[in-house]
Amino acid sequence: MSIKILLRMRPEESMYRKALIDLVKNARGNYVVLSSGYFQSNVVAMVNDLSNTIDYFLSASMKNKIILVGADFISCDGKTDCNHCEFYNFVQALENKYASQVIVYDVPNMTKLKKGRANPWHAKMAFKFDGNSPTATIIGSSNVTSSAVFDWGTNGFCKHECDLYISEHDISLSSSLEDPLSCISVILDDQNPYTEKQLLETAYQEIKEVIDEIK
Ligand SMILES: [Zn+2]
Numbered sequence: 005m006s007i008k009i010l011l012r013m014r015p016e017e018s019m020y021r022k023a024l025i026d027l028v029k030n031a032r033g034n035y036v037v038l039s040s041g042y043f044q045s046n047v048v049a050m051v052n053d054l055s056n057t058i059d060y061f062l063s064a065s066m067k068n069k070i071i072l073v074g075a076d077f078i079s080c081d082g083k084t085d086c087n088h089c090e091f092y093n094f095v096q097a098l099e100n101k102y103a104s105q106v107i108v109y110d111v112p113n114m115t116k117l118k119k120g121r122a123n124p125w126h127a128k129m130a131f132k133f134d135g136n137s138p139t140a141t142i143i144g145s146s147n148v149t150s151s152a153v154f155d156w157g158t159n160g161f162c163k164h165e166c167d168l169y170i171s172e173h174d175i176s177l178s179s180s181l182e183d184p185l186s187c188i189s190v191i192l193d194d195q196n197p198y199t200e201k202q203l204l205e206t207a208y209q210e211i212k213e214v215i216d217e218i219k
Contacts, residue, residue, distance in 0.1 A: 005201040006175040007190040010144070012165040015156035019186050020146040022177050023169040024130060024153075025057045031132035031140035031171055036061065039073035040148040041126035044085075045093035047153050054153065062102045069105050070098065075125040076110040094148070128167075140171035172201060 010019040048055045077088035098106045111125040130142040144167025146152035179186045
């Protein structure tokens with residue numbers, strides 16, 4: 005088991021994108037869930053390493069699915085970066101190739117909020133599932149937007165994001181910046197000879213024995 009904290013302080017490199025690629029490519033399972041407050045279509049159109057990884061995953065087996073969970077926006081606001089159209093353009097880019105493998109949850113219209121937003125959905129999460137078991141997750145502040153996913157030039161703009169990446173596999177993310185803050189490995193107890201997964205198994209077995217006794 006591996007836990008990394010990813011901090012984006014500089015525009016040159018998106019460790020969030022690297023984590024997303026690692027999750028889609030290297031974690032076990034047939035389902036990828038991608039949840040975001042905003043999706044931008046240029047992420048699939050222009051970010052080759054990420055879109056190639058999604059292509060690779062979906063084309064490997066018809067059993068592989070991608071589930072997109074996004075906020076619905078009531079209608080087109082006519083602007084070039086309209087959130088409503090960007091979300092459906094993102095969906096369309098994947099559905100054009102893999103219609104039956106793309107599942108969309110556009111959280112349905114609820115109370116109309118300010119800015120014409122149809123609902124307050126704003127969770128940023130990625131999961132990989134093997135059957136019903138989660139095998140990896142990224143939980144964070146990064147949306148699936150160019151701001152968070154692109155590498156920008158030194159003078160580019162990025163928001164300062166923080167994402168937590170947890171996986172049962174050993175995560176290996178290299179930073180070209182060699183920035184000590186960009187990827188922090190969390191070791192829960194480096195004196196302990198057991199892995200976190202073994203400790204979780206032990207805790208689970210102990211709880212299960214107690215429950216079985218009560219029964
Ligand atoms: Zn629009």
